[in-house]
Amino acid sequence: MVCFQLVQVALENVAACSSISWHTNGTRVAQISLPEDVFVDNDGNIYVPDNFNSIQKWLVDAKSSIIVAGGSSGSSMNQLKNPVGIFVRNNNMYIIDNGNFRVQKWTNGATSGITVAGGNSKGAELNQLSNCYGIYVDDKENVYISDRDNNRVMLWTPGATKGIIVAGGNGEGINSNQLRFPLGIDLDEDGNIYIADYYNNRVQKWITDAKAGITVAGGNGGGSDPNQLSLPRAVSVDIKKNVYVLDTFNNRIQKWSPGASSGITIIGNDGPGSRPNQLKSPFGMRFDSNGNIFVADTYNYRIQKFTCVFSSRTLFY
Numbered sequence: 001m002v003c004f005q006l007v008q009v010a011l012e013n014v015a016a017c018s019s020i021s022w023h024t025n026g027t028r029v030a031q032i033s034l035p036e037d038v039f040v041d042n043d044g045n046i047y048v049p050d051n052f053n054s055i056q057k058w059l060v061d062a063k064s065s066i067i068v069a070g071g072s073s074g075s076s077m078n079q080l081k082n083p084v085g086i087f088v089r090n091n092n093m094y095i096i097d098n099g100n101f102r103v104q105k106w107t108n109g110a111t112s113g114i115t116v117a118g119g120n121s122k123g124a125e126l127n128q129l130s131n132c133y134g135i136y137v138d139d140k141e142n143v144y145i146s147d148r149d150n151n152r153v154m155l156w157t158p159g160a161t162k163g164i165i166v167a168g169g170n171g172e173g174i175n176s177n178q179l180r181f182p183l184g185i186d187l188d189e190d191g192n193i194y195i196a197d198y199y200n201n202r203v204q205k206w207i208t209d210a211k212a213g214i215t216v217a218g219g220n221g222g223g224s225d226p227n228q229l230s231l232p233r234a235v236s237v238d239i240k241k242n243v244y245v246l247d248t249f250n251n252r253i254q255k256w257s258p259g260a261s262s263g264i265t266i267i268g269n270d271g272p273g274s275r276p277n278q279l280k281s282p283f284g285m286r287f288d289s290n291g292n293i294f295v296a297d298t299y300n301y302r303i304q305k306f307t308c309v310f311s312s313r314t315l316f317y
Helices: 011-019
Strands: 002-006 027-031 046-049 054-058 066-070 083-089 092-097 102-106 114-118 132-137 143-147 152-156 164-168 182-187 193-197 202-206 214-218 232-237 243-247 252-256 264-268 284-287 293-297 302-306 312-316
Touching: 027 046, 027 054, 046 083, 046 092, 054 083, 066 092, 066 102, 083 132, 092 132, 114 143, 114 152, 143 182, 143 193, 152 182, 164 193, 164 202, 193 232, 193 243, 202 232, 214 232, 214 243, 214 252, 232 284, 243 284
Parallel strands: 132 182, 182 232
Antiparallel strands: 002 312, 027 302, 046 054, 054 066, 083 092, 092 102, 102 114, 132 143, 143 152, 152 164, 182 193, 193 202, 202 214, 232 243, 243 252, 252 264, 284 293, 293 302
């Protein structure tokens, strides 16, 4: 979750965060082959899973990256196989090790990981995962994972040997209690889950302990109109419950206010391309602690940074 608060303003002016905006021209801050996700920690360091079975880290203002996890393909604790997602909490990395059907936790400075979810081969049992994509870790180190092929979101508590279904799990479909290839996820401060429901072209909000989701973005068929999404892959939510959607096939980022029937384009919408104001099949999106947006601009082989217009502070939960 992202919470925007303007720095050095009176408390009553925090509501101005709802009108926050971004420069529409991005800056390339990293170059990497086919990035699928991106994470920015509280110090501004950038983490990206790559196609060479490792996690690459760019320190602030660095021109090149360093390998901080993996480096060779395999199933040993010091290896990764097709990592596709990452979340950093308390300087520890949580990595979706997709080819091994597991989530690995690499503590700060470690040379190998610890399995915190899955790792029991591909499958649909509660102790298994099948082609995961999205990940969120809360401050209690509970791990939330979008288990794509099983059309569910799982919660794995610390030390658990199996997960709990917290969204979906009712087969593939378009009904409100179903998902169809869930990808990116985020949580708000109340613990509600927001899911990029890829093939349903919508974002679903699952309130804690709910049996079904509520559509908060899209859900009007795949398309490029303001009330539509087309294959969304990532989602973020701020403290005002505004929902930000990486609308991948439309090469744009949409902002949906609470209760809105359509979204507003804040980044992109000039067709696919490689210009600073364009994206090309972007797969991942994160906010940093200053409200800047970082995009894994996959088929431009780059990480793009879109700078927040205001001086702001973002708090992650």
